[in-house]
Amino acid sequence: MPPLARIPAGRAVNQPMPILIALTSPIAAAAPDWQKTFFEIVSGHAPDVWERLLASIALIAVVFIPSVLLLAMFSIWWERKVCAHMQSRPGPNRVGPIGILQSLADGIKLILKEDLQPSAADPILFRLAPYLSFSPVFAAFLALPFGPNLTFEPKLNAGVFWILAVLSIEVMGVILAGWSSNNKWAIYGAMREACQMVSYEIPLGLSIIIGVMAAGTLNLVELGHLQGGGIHTWIVFKNPFVFCAFFVYFIASLASNKRAPFDLPESESELVAGFHTEYSGMRFAFFFFAEYAAMFIVGSIQTALFLGGWNDPFGLIGYHYSQWIADPGAHRNGLILLNLISIGIFITKAMTIVFVQMWIRWTLPRPRIDQVLYACVKVLIPAACVLLLGAALWELLVPSWHQAKLIENPLPWFNYHPFSWADWAKGGATTSLVVQAILALIGVAIASAITLWVAYAFLTRRTTHQRLTEAEPIPEPA
């Protein structure tokens, strides 16, 4: 069967609708039900021009900016806790309960610090670099699908690609910071970042292509809907090649975020602080906001592309959504609740990946730059190419269950019943089905092993010793 046949002809996503016009006009009412925004579901009508504008601006100002900052602050605190646990010490525990306000205190300290700038630095670029590093990461939030109706722009057909594109601007900020500081160590850091980024973008992109090929779309919302039938429909379990590409993507995303073991741009033991050696105060903080937000974004792409997006492992959300969206008016409260649950699931998945990134950071030592590039050029790129070939052949040769389903019932293509086992063997898709089930079992085994491991580590952690807060009673002299 040619792979194109599974794209149904009359799919509603293909309406010729310029994004901007859709963003600013009531034409959006013509969008199919599953493309409705959260606003439309709550208010029950398509937004006017001004409503659309005000809602967008309010969303960015009230929801996105604070949540990105909160996310970064929480991640920094969490990272310090994880790191402390790995090193058998309590970690930040003075500001607020279990030290959770530590990042806020650090932020206040950073705001009050003097904003230094080397006299020999390039003044314009030096000031520009932190913002250039932060704002693209922020722009990437535009495409993240937090729920079936909770995307800023559901019609962004190049969603995955858009996030990759804006994340590649972030590197410019880092390189400029290193360059404009006019400092030897900073330039070394920037050069390492440049060559690391340019080379690791290839396995990153290739592994994303493998996932996209298995799904057949770049739109993150559609990707979410495609994976709504339970854990075996998640794209990571679709075939063995995607399963391996998942890990290639993870390694490459560590490197592209300059996270340890690939944190050579800022390796403290050799380069002072790498590209941000000369930065202080809030400009310094911006780099960290960018780094932690980028960690979340990379984890989100992994969630949305491979790990089922907002869907739960049992396919309940996908099932109920497909039932309720047929009549949004009658199931308004249900849809709202479902979207809210979806946010929780999505963020939990993404933060789990962020946690694994932190775990790896504090476990592995840092390789040399030539070893880093060796790992990319000689290991990851060939591996990704082989996987790409394998995934392409698999798509061509092995008939898949959702292909059969799509041909049979093209329009609401996510409308499948998660527990109807009778549907599964249709269209000669038994091979793909068995493979999916086995891979899903392996995945569940890995995930539960990790969970048990972390739970054990957490339960046997070292807690704050009483001595730190209360003086020991001095024994009475006899």
Place this chain on the structure above:
Amino acid sequence: MPAILALAIDAQTVAAALFYLFAGIAGASALGVVLSRNIVRTAVCLLFTLVGVAGLYFLLEAEFLAAVQLVIYVGGTLILIIFGVMLTSKSPFSHFEPKAGEVVVAIAACAVLFSAMIMAIRSADFRPQSLDTTQKYPVVALGQALLGDYLVPFELASVVLLVVMIGAAYLAKGRKRDDKRAVARGAATLSQKARQWS
């Protein structure tokens, strides 16, 4: 408030305002590219030009093209430019001062290109054509076009990265003969270099 706002804002106005915003960004920073003498500042201006053009692509509903623009030119080309400059230049801030001959050649080449573009734009037909996007999914159609009908131009376009690398190295190396003379005089000892850099 809604009535007044609804009168003031309609889709066309917003689209026009955004067009002028992005076009302004692209134009102003393109001027910066031409006028700046510092290679890295030139690259940053080029970054904003490319971002402005990507915004224009967004206005034209070509979000895939916009993302490609950012990935290839910002993520690849610009980083290679700066990388090449960092690898090859002698001083942290490499200024390049074009000679009079180079200026003349550049102006001539630009004039030819500009007139060709004007002619192309004048002869082009810009009436909006209704694209038949209902038949195929855009990404699938794009993939088939890129790897089918337009395979050769697509592959040729990838040479641009190599060209950029060589060009950046050439610009940053600057007057190599002068440097050789300086080395021959024993000018650049390590300590002097360190002083020069710090």
